[in-house]
Amino acid sequence: MIDWLPELLVAILATVLAITLHEAAHGYAALALGDDTAQQQGRLSLNPIRHVDKVGTLILPGILLAVQLLTIGRVEAMFGWAKPVPVDVRRLRNPRYGMVLVAAAGPAMNVFLAWCAAMLAHPLQELSGVLPPDAMDLGVRFILLSIMANLLLGLFNLLPIPPLDGGRIMVGLLPWRAAMALARLERAGLVIVMLAIFVLPRISPSLDIMGGLIGLVTGPGFRAILWLAGHGT
Structure with a gap:
């Protein structure tokens, strides 16, 4: 068997569960x-x-998996999205x-799954x-990747930019005029998110949103989840 194939399958399972149940929770x-x-x-x-998006569920995660496995030999982080569940407000x-x-x-489901x-x-x-050592290693990798994913x-979906969940939460909580102004951003929301992820970090490291989120996840977020699961501090 190819050495990295089991880890690839574990990473896919963790990512697919995170994305699928996130969308199902909305529905x-x-x-x-x-x-x-x-x-x-x-x-x-x-x-x-039922929730597969060609780009967000297959192509982008596939590229991330391949790049990480070919460069560092393991999977450290994954990112993707599913086809949004239709909601008629x-x-x-x-x-x-x-x-x-x-x-x-959606984000609440992800915290629960972590x-x-x-x-x-x-x-x-x-x-x-x-269990044999290889099975233990895969079990540990699945747990770690599931928590991180x-x-x-x-957290990414809580960014206050429509159409992300955080943007829609803010539209519901802000005063009417401010809510309508934020809601109008939804048409360009995906472009704004992509610029925030890929362009802002090149302008200044202090504007690296994803880096900040990853630091929060692998630091305080990870420790908080382990504590809530009874693993101490």
Whole structure:
């Protein structure tokens, strides 16, 4: 077997679970708040195939995986997105604040999944004398990558730029005039996000948003999740 293939599969599994359940959480939250659009369109599903976006779920993560495995021989971080679950804000019982809850459901799911991954370390530790070393290594890598992927995806989506979840949360919480001004940015939101990720760091290292998020995830965020899962400080 190719040496890096097991780690590739583990990284794909961790990333797909993070992205898929993030989107599914939006759909289930919308349904609970009165909008069944996702259900009617067959998108209220835990099946990853229903949420696949060619670029965000396949091409970009594939490039990141290949580059990391070919350069450093391991996977340290992943990034991607899924096809957004359709939500009709007009069908929510309370459109404005309902959308806040729908948007927040995705990042909340990622934090929960990161905690679940950290909890897996307890039974894995109990099996340390039973499982072969290679299986233990893959188990540890899955836990670490799951925590990192979920925390990074959740925090990234909380950036206050529509159409990211953080932008939609801010639209629901800001005063009406400011909310409408922010909502109008949604058409150019993806361009703004890409500029923030790839252009601003070249202007100044202090403007490296992704670097800051990664530092937060691998530092305080990681320690907080481990503490919440009962692994001490």
